[in-house]
Amino acid sequence: MFWLFIMLLAAQRIAEMIVARRNEQKVKKQGAVEYGEGHYPFLVLMHVLFFVSLTAEVAAFQKTLSPRWAAIICIILFVQGIRYWALLSLGRYWNTKILVVPDAELVRKGPYRWMKHPNYAVVILEFIFLPLLYGAYWTLFLFSILNACMLTVRIRAEEKALEENTAK
Template identity: 55%
Template sequence: MLFILVISIVIVQRLVELIVAKRNEKWMRSQGAYEAGAAHYPLMVLMHVAFFVSLILEVIVFNRPFSPLWGVLLGIFLVAQVMRIWCLTSLGKFWNTKIIILPGADVVRKGPYLWVRHPNYVIVTTELLVLPLLFGAYFTAIIFTLLNVWMLSVRIPTEEKALKEVTNYREKFSLE
């Protein structure tokens, strides 16, 4: 029962985030923004949908038990949720699930972005590992952590290249 409650809340949260992302994309495009990395975006969406399907099936079909470390894992997951909200609010209208680049934009360097260039990716990686471990879904934790590493190996260089080309990203993050 707790699994259904938690997974339902997380899925609703992700759907709300997609609505926010679409609103932000519309605003950014009206300002002259464009999408970078569009080719890998459907794969990323597929990976995240497959994550939820895998997690639900593994927990229900195999009747996985809670982790003996459930308190620690739940704590980590809840801290990640607070951090996720901090990332989204720090980026404001510039936050998106896609790589939407506004030429000439002043890159956001506040909140967690003061210390880490891609804090939201750290949070997503944490969630993809911790949420399945919380419910004993070890297969899902391993497979989707590895898939996420691959996805980020494509996504981060694509995002950074686009930001370096048309924003003050190099200057803000002191990059060569």
């Protein structure tokens, strides 16, 4: 079951990268400028290594499903709903990169009515609940810390890019 779970997550990420690439092409035609290019490869690497670590920890220590698996799965599914609500709310502007179309208006619908960065909240929750599903506590702690550091850099870069380039 674990390998099916990992394959589903990998397929999801690959599909998201395809959407991101298409959206990148669309907004670049509108004059979008990319920010945060320096940290982006580290962001991608961190996400890849998260899944490597999760897989390695579960396999090496023969972890099994948590006794609370049903509740954790419900939380994970709820979090995925927020992910796709955010993605759909941003439409062609959703991306894994920081791409800003000059003078575009900020999206303020969907979860963006209540939070500035709902997708980052989703990632924080995933880095907690995906490892919890199998008791992969080393992955949970290590990548929660790495993600917090990365999001500090990422959110600063995104906020600066949006402030300098979007319509008020």
